[in-house]
């Protein structure tokens with residue numbers, strides 16, 4: 001190709017190393033384009049995909065370009081060395097030479113395989129980035145508390161991204177930036193402990209929860225049994241069975257009323273929270289279906305509402321722990337005792353278990369060993385103690401995370417009113433209209449639920465209700481036949 005005395009021309013790709021670099025470069029560009037397309041096409045892409053698209057694939061790009069450069073430099077040195085004598089050992093491919101043919105075949109096959117891997121790799125990383133395993137486990141330890149609680153929640157099979165990343169181009173870009181920021185915080189170890197709640201800029205419930213839960217559904221009443229144990233020596237059980245008046249908020253699918261009355265379908269409820277965790281709500285504005293506006297405020301709140309952020313109530317104002325419920329020790333121990341995982345016959349076990357779970361520990365390992373030690377000294381010679389100790393330890397592992405400082409103490413649950421103010425943030429009888437005449441309704445004990453039964457001293461079966469005889473609506477048919485279809489069958 002080159003004559004002996006011509007000025008050497010260095011060609012960028014006339015060496016194997018640069019060619020390999022070229023393939024790596026092309027492969028990374030290819031993955032980048034592919035990831036970007038997946039991302040653009042999917043409705044709920046993971047924010048973390050951005051890390052792969054904008055961090056990992058460019059890293060390969062740089063690596064490929066470095067290889068090209070290195071190959072070129074080495075090639076140049078060789079050319080210099082070989083001058084002026086023999087012809088420079090440029091990459092000369094001579095198809096008549098078997099060695100060259102073989103090298104070329106290997107090169108093309110290798111290049112093809114690499115590109116294929118790049119495509120497959122991009123596709124798999126794309127799916128992986130969307131998975132809860134990526135969100136919850138790869139980002140260990142900051143996500144450990146949320147991930148653990150999530151795996152024990154009714155939403156354990158719902159992807160993190162279904163609630164945390166909504167569709168649409170703005171959320172897409174925002175999520176991308178967020179993902180990269182989070183990676184940085186993880187690498188630099190600068191994330192908050194615990195992770196802050198509520199999440200600023202959480203997607204609206206309309207774009208997440210309501211994609212699966214139809215807000216117009218009329219739920220009716222929900223029957224819930226709360227089994228509790230007192231902190232006395234006998235662990236006296238107290239069972240309260242409530243009929244929760246969940247109701248509905250849409251007039252076309254049932255009467256509007258009950259707890260789901262404030263779903264922002266007809267009636268709109270807005271509020272101001274003066275603390276970060278939205279536990280103090282001194283001002284509430286109600287706009288009813290007729291457009292009439294009523295403002296309620298507590299005595300101490302004299303500010304101009306316009307100076308504060310006014311939020312609309314949505315699902316998450318009440319259901320703020322649908323996937324990450326960090327149970328308080330008392331609640332968790334009650335549950336474990338009610339299903340026999342902690343032996344309710346152990347003297348004062350309720351009190352002792354709650355006490356040992358409520359201590360501050362530096363690490364999980366320390367907590368687990370101290371829990372075992374403490375219970376062992378409390379119950380010398382008790383039979384089957386090991387199972388109860390294991391259950392208490394499991395409660396700790398699933399609900400309390402000392403390394404992340406995450407627990408029931410820092411993550412409020414707004415659904416009821418026992419451990420946190422919850423509904424009573426507004427329904428406390430203290431939020432009044434300007435004339436002071438009326439307060440927010442539904443503050444009576446039977447407004448949100450009716451007590452069906454309450455039993456102290458024995459556990460009742462949560463599936464067992466008060467028995468009453470069904471009286472047939474048509475008096476003449478009362479007691480006539482057990483087979484309802486004899487008269488009611490649609491074929492008659």
Ligand code: HEC
Nearest residue numbers: 132135136146155158159160163197198199202320323324
């Ligand atoms: C059913 C919906 C849903 C799913 C699924 C879900 N989350 Fe959440 N997550 C929420 C809600 C609601 C909040 C509270 C937001 C608020 O109050 O503003 C939250 C809060 C968080 C927080 C902030 C800290 C806290 O506990 O309040 C983190 C971190 C988090 N989620 C991570 C995850 C991870 C990781 C996954 C998947 C393993 C996941 N979430 C799955 C609904 C969900």
Ligand code: HEC
Nearest residue numbers: 154155158159162163208209210211212213315316319322
């Ligand atoms: C991808 C679909 C999906 C999304 C998004 C989703 N959910 Fe659910 N949710 C479900 C399913 C499925 C169940 C039923 C689980 C079961 O009973 O096994 C459920 C159950 C529930 C329950 C009943 C829980 C119980 O204890 O019985 C509540 C409350 C709830 N979801 C609230 C929410 C809220 C609030 C959001 C938004 C933050 C949300 N969901 C987002 C699918 C979803």
Ligand code: HEC
Nearest residue numbers: 205209213215219222244246259262263314315318319415
């Ligand atoms: C005012 C507070 C509040 C708001 C707002 C609210 N809920 Fe509920 N919801 C409740 C309560 C209380 C229950 C009873 C269950 C319980 O106590 O755990 C309930 C029950 C449910 C259930 C369980 C129903 C069943 O059949 O098991 C689902 C699902 C649900 N809500 C979804 C939603 C969705 C979706 C939204 C938003 C569109 C929403 N809720 C808004 C308070 C609320």
Ligand code: HEC
Nearest residue numbers: 257258259261271286318415422423426440441442447448
């Ligand atoms: C941000 C304030 C706020 C929170 C939090 C809140 N509510 Fe309400 N709720 C209201 C307002 C305002 C009304 C309308 C009261 C009125 O008309 O006097 C209302 C009305 C109701 C009603 C009566 C609906 C009807 O049929 O007229 C029920 C029941 C109710 N709420 C239950 C709950 C429950 C249960 C919770 C907690 C899970 C809760 N609320 C949390 C503000 C709130």
Ligand code: HEC
Nearest residue numbers: 226228240415416417418423427442443444445447448449
């Ligand atoms: C604004 C609505 C509302 C009012 C008013 C209200 N409750 Fe409740 N209450 C709830 C909800 C919602 C739950 C269910 C919490 C859950 O699902 O964990 C609940 C749960 C309970 C429980 C079960 C607690 C547990 O965890 O064992 C008891 C007991 C109870 N309420 C008693 C009362 C009493 C007594 C009053 C009157 C002082 C009252 N409630 C007023 C909404 C209300």
Ligand code: HEC
Nearest residue numbers: 470472473474476477478480481482483484485486487488
């Ligand atoms: C001997 C015939 C007969 C038998 C058997 C019978 N029913 Fe009925 N049922 C009637 C008649 C007649 C009415 C009144 C229908 C009306 O007024 O529209 C009625 C009305 C009702 C209604 C209210 C209206 C409706 O259509 O839902 C219910 C609920 C009902 N029956 C339930 C039952 C059940 C449950 C059984 C089986 C345990 C049963 N019935 C067995 C004859 C019967």
